[in-house]
Amino acid sequence: MKRIDAVIKPFKLDEVKDSLTALGVTGMTVFETQGFGRQKGHAELYRGTEYTVEFQPKILISVLVVEDLVEPVVKAISDAARTGNVGDGKIFVSSIDDVIRIRTGERGHDAI
Amino acid sequence: MSHVSRRHTRDWPLKVAAAILFAQMITGPVALAFADGPQADPAGISTGDKTTAFDAGGNAFVVSEPTDKNAPDYAKRKKAFDEFQAQAAKEPLAMKLADDVGHLRISTNFSWTLLTGYLVLFMQAGFALLTCGLVRKKNAGHLMMLNFAAYVFAFLAYYVCGFAFQYGATAINAAPTNLGGTPTLDRFLIGSGLWGFLGGKGFFLSGPAYDAGSLCLTLFEVVFMETAGYIIIGAICERITFWAFILCELFMGAILYPMFGCWVWGGGWLSQLGQSMGFGHGYVDFAGSTVVHGVGGFAAMALAVILGPRLGKYGPDGKPRAFPAHNLAFVVIGTFILLFGWMGFNPGSTLGASDLRISVIAVNTNLSAVAGSASAMLLWYFLFGKPDISMACNGMLAGLVAITAPCAFVSPNSAVIIGILAGMLVDLGVLFNERVLKVDDPCGAVSVHGYCGWLGAVCVGIFADGTYGAGWNGVGATSYLGAVGQGVTGLLYGDYRQFFTQIGGATLMAIYAFGVTYAAFSLVNAMRSIRVSKEVELEGLDVPQFGLPAYPEDRVELLAPGSQVQARA
Numbered sequence: 044m045k046r047i048d049a050v051i052k053p054f055k056l057d058e059v060k061d062s063l064t065a066l067g068v069t070g071m072t073v074f075e076t077q078g079f080g081r082q083k084g085h086a087e088l089y090r091g092t093e094y095t096v097e098f099q100p101k102i103l104i105s106v107l108v109v110e111d112l113v114e115p116v117v118k119a120i121s122d123a124a125r126t127g128n129v130g131d132g133k134i135f136v137s138s139i140d141d142v143i144r145i146r147t148g149e150r151g152h153d154a155i
Numbered sequence: 156m157s158h159v160s161r162r163h164t165r166d167w168p169l170k171v172a173a174a175i176l177f178a179q180m181i182t183g184p185v186a187l188a189f190a191d192g193p194q195a196d197p198a199g200i201s202t203g204d205k206t207t208a209f210d211a212g213g214n215a216f217v218v219s220e221p222t223d224k225n226a227p228d229y230a231k232r233k234k235a236f237d238e239f240q241a242q243a244a245k246e247p248l249a250m251k252l253a254d255d256v257g258h259l260r261i262s263t264n265f266s267w268t269l270l271t272g273y274l275v276l277f278m279q280a281g282f283a284l285l286t287c288g289l290v291r292k293k294n295a296g297h298l299m300m301l302n303f304a305a306y307v308f309a310f311l312a313y314y315v316c317g318f319a320f321q322y323g324a325t326a327i328n329a330a331p332t333n334l335g336g337t338p339t340l341d342r343f344l345i346g347s348g349l350w351g352f353l354g355g356k357g358f359f360l361s362g363p364a365y366d367a368g369s370l371c372l373t374l375f376e377v378v379f380m381e382t383a384g385y386i387i388i389g390a391i392c393e394r395i396t397f398w399a400f401i402l403c404e405l406f407m408g409a410i411l412y413p414m415f416g417c418w419v420w421g422g423g424w425l426s427q428l429g430q431s432m433g434f435g436h437g438y439v440d441f442a443g444s445t446v447v448h449g450v451g452g453f454a455a456m457a458l459a460v461i462l463g464p465r466l467g468k469y470g471p472d473g474k475p476r477a478f479p480a481h482n483l484a485f486v487v488i489g490t491f492i493l494l495f496g497w498m499g500f501n502p503g504s505t506l507g508a509s510d511l512r513i514s515v516i517a518v519n520t521n522l523s524a525v526a527g528s529a530s531a532m533l534l535w536y537f538l539f540g541k542p543d544i545s546m547a548c549n550g551m552l553a554g555l556v557a558i559t560a561p562c563a564f565v566s567p568n569s570a571v572i573i574g575i576l577a578g579m580l581v582d583l584g585v586l587f588n589e590r591v592l593k594v595d596d597p598c599g600a601v602s603v604h605g606y607c608g609w610l611g612a613v614c615v616g617i618f619a620d621g622t623y624g625a626g627w628n629g630v631g632a633t634s635y636l637g638a639v640g641q642g643v644t645g646l647l648y649g650d651y652r653q654f655f656t657q658i659g660g661a662t663l664m665a666i667y668a669f670g671v672t673y674a675a676f677s678l679v680n681a682m683r684s685i686r687v688s689k690e691v692e693l694e695g696l697d698v699p700q701f702g703l704p705a706y707p708e709d710r711v712e713l714l715a716p717g718s719q720v721q722a723r724a
Contacts, residue, residue, distance in 0.1 A: 088539050089477035090546060090599075091586045 044139040044155065045113050049104045050078055050132040051124040056102050058123040063106065066119055069155075074103040082129045099130055107142055107155050193326075193338035199367030202335040203261030205253035209509070216253050264333040264507030265367075268375050274499025275378040279306050281492030282385050286392060288485025289545060289598045291478055293695025294393045296705035301388045304397070305404050309384035312408030313377050316358055320344070321380075321413035321421045322372060323354025328422030328629065333507030334371050339363035349427040354417050375503065376416075379447050382500075383412045386451025389600025390459040394466075394692050397700050399676075399685035403458065406675060412450055415667060419446050425660055429630035435653030436635075436643050437628040438660035439619075441516075442504035444560035444611025445664040452605025453668035456594060461676050462686050464595030466693060475589050478597070483544050490548040494524055497555050501562045512563055512623050519562045519570035520555065526574025527554020527581070534582045546582060549599045553581035553607040560611040564619035564643045573614045577607045609661045616657030619645035 051059060056073065063071065077098035084097030108116055117134055125131055144154040196202050208216035218239035221232035243250050283302035287295050325331065326341040328349065340363055344355030357364030360373060384407045391400070418425040419440050429437035440446050469475055480486060501520045502513040531550020532542040557577035558570055565573070584602030588594045594601065624642030626632035635641040636649060644650035679685060686692075691699040698704055707713040 088541070088543075089479045090543060090589070091539065092475045092477040092589065094477035094479070 044142060044152065045108055045110055046137045046139045047106050047108060047113065047116055047120070048135040048137070049120045049124065050076070050101050050134075051104065051120070052126065052130060052132065053100050053102045055124045055126075056104070059104060059120055062119040062123040063104075063116065066112070066115055068106050068108060068112070068116060070106070072105045074105070076101050076103050080130065080133070101132065107139060109152060109155065192341070195339045195363050195366035195369070196335075197365045197367060202366075202368050203258035205250060205257045207261050207332070207335060208253050208257035209260070211511070216257070260507075260509050261333075261335050261368075264509055265371050267508035268334065268371055268503060268506050271499035271503025272375040272378050274496050275375075275382065275503065276496075278378075278493050278496030278500070279381060279385065281489045281496055282382075282388075283489070284485040284492065285489030285548070286389055286598050288482040288489060289389075289480045290393055291695070292481040292706060292709070293697060293704075295481065296697035296703055297695075297700055298388070298392055299705065300397075300701055301392060301395075301400055302385055304401060305385045305388060306381055308401050308404040309381055309408035310377060312405040313380050313413070314360055315409065317380060317408045317410070317413040318360060318364065318373050318376065319355065319357040320353050320410065321416040322369075322376065323356040323358075323421070324351050324417070324423075325354065325372075325421050327351065328427055329420060330422075331368070331372055331506050333505065333509060335368040337366065337369045337372060339366055340369060346424065349424065349431040351417065351421070351423040351427075353414060353423075354421050372506070375506065376420075379443055379500075380408055380412045380416070382443075383407060383447045383451035383454075386448065386600050386604045387455040387458060389598030389603075390455035390594075390596045391462055392597055393696065394462055394686050395458075396685055396687050399679065402679060403454075403676070406672075407451075407454065411454060411668065411671060412447075415450055415664060416446050419660075425663075426628045428656060429628050433652070434656040435616075435650055436624065436630045438612075438656055439564070439615050439624075439627060439643050439653070440560045440612055440660075441563045441615070442501045442559045444556060444558075444608045445661050447608075448556045448559065448604040449608030449612070449661065449664045450668040452601050452603070452608055453665045454672040455596070456601045456605055457669045457673035458676060459594050459596055459601065461673065461680050464593065465597070466689060468595045469593060473593065475593075480545055486545055486548055490551055493552060494521075494555065497524070497559075501559060505563070515567075515623075516562045518567060519565060520558055522567055522570040523554040523558030523562075523574035523577065524551045525554070526571045527551055527557070527578040530554075530575040530578030531582050532578075534579050538582070545599075546585070549581050549585070549603050550578040552603045553577040556604055556607040557611040557614060559608075561615040561618055563623055564615060564645075566618075566620055566622075569614075569618035569620070573611070573618065576614075577610060580606055580610055605665070609665055612657050612661035612664070613654075615643065615645060616650075616654035617645045617647055619643045619650075619653065620648050621650075 049059070060071070078101045079097050079099060084095045086093050087096050106116065113136060117136070120134055141150060142154040143150050206215070206217050218236050220236050221229050223229065279302065283299055286302065287298040290298055323340055324343040326336065326338050327343070328351070330336040330338070340354070340356050342355045343351040344353045346352040356362070357369065360370065364370065364373065384404050387403060387407070391403070417423040419438060420426065424431070425438040427437055428434040465478065467476060468478065497520055498517060502516045505513055505516070528547050528551035531553065532547045535546045536542045554574035554577045557573050561573060562570070581599065581602045584606045585599050588596050588601055596602070621638070621641045621644040625635065625640050627643050631641060633639065636644060644653060646654040676685065687696060687699070704710065
């Protein structure tokens with residue numbers, strides 16, 4: 044089982060969600076967060092005083108998939124979330140030791 | 156037995172204070188009962204009669220007998236008086252009707268004054284929203300409570316002695332004829348005649364102040380005092396202790412505001428400089444650019460200097476850091492509410508709808524407001540490339556503050572110019588305070604109310620065009636500067652004396668408000684710090700001061716209140 048975390052721009056959430064459900068991914072967890080990458084922050088002014096804006100609002104989508112679905116899901120997320128501008132985000136793929144469904148107690152692939 | 160005597164020893168200051176208060180409370184009514192002078196009218200059944208009936212031009216229905224036999228117009232006035240007496244004898248019913256008319260005029264003015272006073276009261280909500288929006292989220296509850304407690308405690312101080320200090324002698328030189336004259340408020344505590352410094356009747360709003368006309372004046376004037384009271388919040392928020400704040404409000408309501416208010420509006424010495432020293436119409440401030448906003452703004456400045464800047468506001472190199480507003484929606488709504496309330500603040504200061512200048516005042520007020528906002532936005536855009544929302548709002552408030560003194564005396568064109576000047580002054584003032592003086596003023600209170608308040612009073616001395624205010628402060632009732640009916644006049648219309656009087660009075664106000672507040676609260680601060688501790692300031696003052704966060708769901712443990720099964724150990 045693999046965990047796919049995608050940090051994307053907040054307004055891309057609906058598109059990414061739709062493309063994932065089209066692939067048959069049945070659930071996801073969404074975090075509101077902030078982040079930055081290689082792009083530098085920029086300066087803004089508040090009542091004449093400068094302050095640096097580094098962190099940008101982001102959404103982190105976390106889904107669990109079987110190994111066969113990893114590449115299709117990565118491609119779907121990338122295509123849906125891409126704008127071509129700086130700040131589009133990143134996708135992390137990691138291994139999961141176990142998954143448990145709380146209501147029924149199922150484990151492993153049955154719980155995804 | 157020794158412990159009994161020790162308890163009595165500690166009690167005596169309280170007993171003396173209680174005795175003094177009691178004596179004060181009963182001397183009022185007792186003195187009135189034995190007095191020959193005017194009687195208070197708490198039921199309002201003897202206020203307003205034919206002597207308060209006037210025509211549009213301000214001519215009294217009742218023609219009074221001329222007393223000065225050597226005056227040039229004595230013969231003419233004696234003839235008019237004799238004619239009136241003859242007519243009165245022939246038409247007694249007309250005289251009775253005149254009593255009704257006079258009463259009706261007073262009634263109109265009562266409702267005007269009270270209703271505009273309620274509008275000014277509503278400005279409390281506007282300022283609460285404005286200041287709450289301008290600070291950080293962790294202090295939102297603190298700001299709201301400061302605004303709330305300001306109204307509560309300053310009002311009580313004004314009830315105890317503030318009104319008496321400010322208006323206790325108003326019948327002598329500044330009787331509010333639109334409200335029936337409040338004849339029972341006729342004694343100075345300090346000073347006399349044209350050189351009064353503090354009023355001395357009406358403590359605890361009892362005795363001579365327990366009168367329909369007097370309390371009408373009280374309601375209107377207390378909400379003005381409250382305005383000065385909440386202005387200081389803008390500069391001291393996010394780091395003041397609550398007990399020290401209550402002390403500030405009691406100080407403002409009991410003495411700081413009323414004393415200067417007596418000098419300008421209660422018939423005190425500043426207003427009488429025209430009669431006593433020939434300084435134009437004396438110091439003139441129609442609705443309080445300096446009496447209210449200037450005093451509030453410069454007192455705020457003194458407190459901000461004593462408190463010092465917020466933690467982290469200035470870096471080690473002295474460069475200021477931005478603490479952005481947490482809710483700009485509040486800021487804008489608050490500004491609109493203040494604008495709406497100002498429709499009571501300025502036009503209401505005629506104390507009567509019988510004075511038709513109220514429409515000119517209302518329009519001038521709005522013109523200055525919008526001109527101030529536009530000029531502030533434009534200047535900011537030229538300086539920094541984007542018009543700042545909070546400065547657009549501060550610009551409108553600056554325009555409003557600056558027009559508050561001259562609103563009754565200037566033309567609409569002048570009102571626009573005054574607004575433009577105020578908008579620029581507030582922009583530059585905010586930058587000056589933050590970057591040069593390094594006085595941390597979270598809401599810009601010092602610039603909006605202090606600097607623009609001073610500007611407003613000076614603008615009276617520049618732009619007043621003489622079309623209103625004949626006889627103001629007892630000067631020039633029959634003619635002024637050679638013209639009949641000439642009112643308060645400024646430099647551009649030929650009265651340089653008024654200009655210098657305005658500059659002098661406004662500057663005195665700044666020195667007074669800053670100086671007295673700085674002295675008093677430096678003393679308080681030396682005894683016990685008026686600033687919260689570092690840990691409290693960094694956490695946010697909502698919980699340490701009041702136990703209640705304004706946004707509890709920001710805390711993880713309060714995300715779902717009511718669902719906790721039991722507290723963890």
